[in-house]
Amino acid sequence: MIDIPSPQTTAAAFEDHYARPAAGVWSAPGRVNLIGEHTDYNDGLVFPFAIERRTWAAVAPREDRIIRVRSGAMPDAAEISLDELDPANFEDWSAYVFGVFWAMRERGVSLDGRTGFDILLTSDVPLGAGLSSSAAIECAVAVAVNDLWELGLSRRELIYVCQLAENGAVGAPTGNMDQTASxxxxxxxxxxxxxxxxxxxxxxxxxxxxxLSLLVIDTRVHHSHATGGYGERRASCELGARLMGVPTLRKLTEADLERAAEVLDDVTFRRVRHIVTENARVARTAQVVQEEGPHRIGDLLVASHASMRDDFEISCPELDLAVETALAAGAVGARMTGGGFGGAAIALVDESKAAEVSDDVDKAFAAAGYGAPHVFIVTPSQGARRDA
Structure with a gap:
């Protein structure tokens, strides 16, 4: 386990594990979604930003066709041949890495004559917190392979590669917001x-x-997009679009909701209403933050959380308590962020109130008998890059 991940410690750990230096170190950030939840797979609008917490990948080519990967957080290495790339052969966390190679092949990258890699990963993106630790892995590996194989893939093409890895290799039915932000x-x-x-x-x-500071309140209630609730919400959205006669919910506006209430059952209607109103909130937030400043987006963040809690039903008691406590302590706005069913909330606060909000959330969780949350500040940061 590496206490403080960085390009330097990642490169040193690579050399310790593999007894040779890495060819380079690449990294990609996690992300916070300011607003726009579950809209991405409905062809909608989202408004995330990359954060300073990152995943680093130290990589060196091999002479054979083996991809071997180690993680600073996992005790065992995983490996696979380029000739055996199949999601059925991927296990656990290594699917995020091997899935990138599989997805590149599926999108037309020839693996003929290619040699494999040794890879070592480190990260300070919290796992399961709704900050897209998975996309950070995928994107760090993708930019490294793109450089070392000299593929010349654009950032847009890498987005699609990493989304395919998440959907097809990991089995999480997400859109591409996370990969785009990273x-x-x-x-x-x-x-x-x-x-x-x-x-x-x-x-x-x-x-x-x-x-202003943006606080992340990691409830430490872990979630997984490859299971149940996320897929059910996506299926509801697809059903709603089909019954409304549109290819995706992006084609609906708030003016269509009256008809939707007549056509759809109550649950499907509420799922659709969240997506339609969330798209409108994203557009408004992007406009307001530019024209009036970030102090004026608080009501939009609060309305987004209420929609996710009541219409999309992806919040949980810990997330609701985090949001309610932050607002009571004077936050400009607060909402859950990420796919839901656990993970993190965000709170936009005056810098002078950040410590007070954090303390109040800690106390509220303790009083409710919940485990202690992890509260920290994030800043909008640079996307994937080569570090060394």
């Missing part, structure tokens, strides 16, 4: 993603300029 993030900016239009526009958010 690959396209910029310091001081969120990324306004229009999935249907395939655009990702950096938008300055001015948190620091306005004396």
């Amino acid at each position: 690959l396209m993030g910029e310091d001081g900016h969120a990324v306004l993603i229009d999935v249907e239009a395939e655009t990702a526009v950096p938008v300055p958010v001015h948190f620091g300029d306005e004396g």
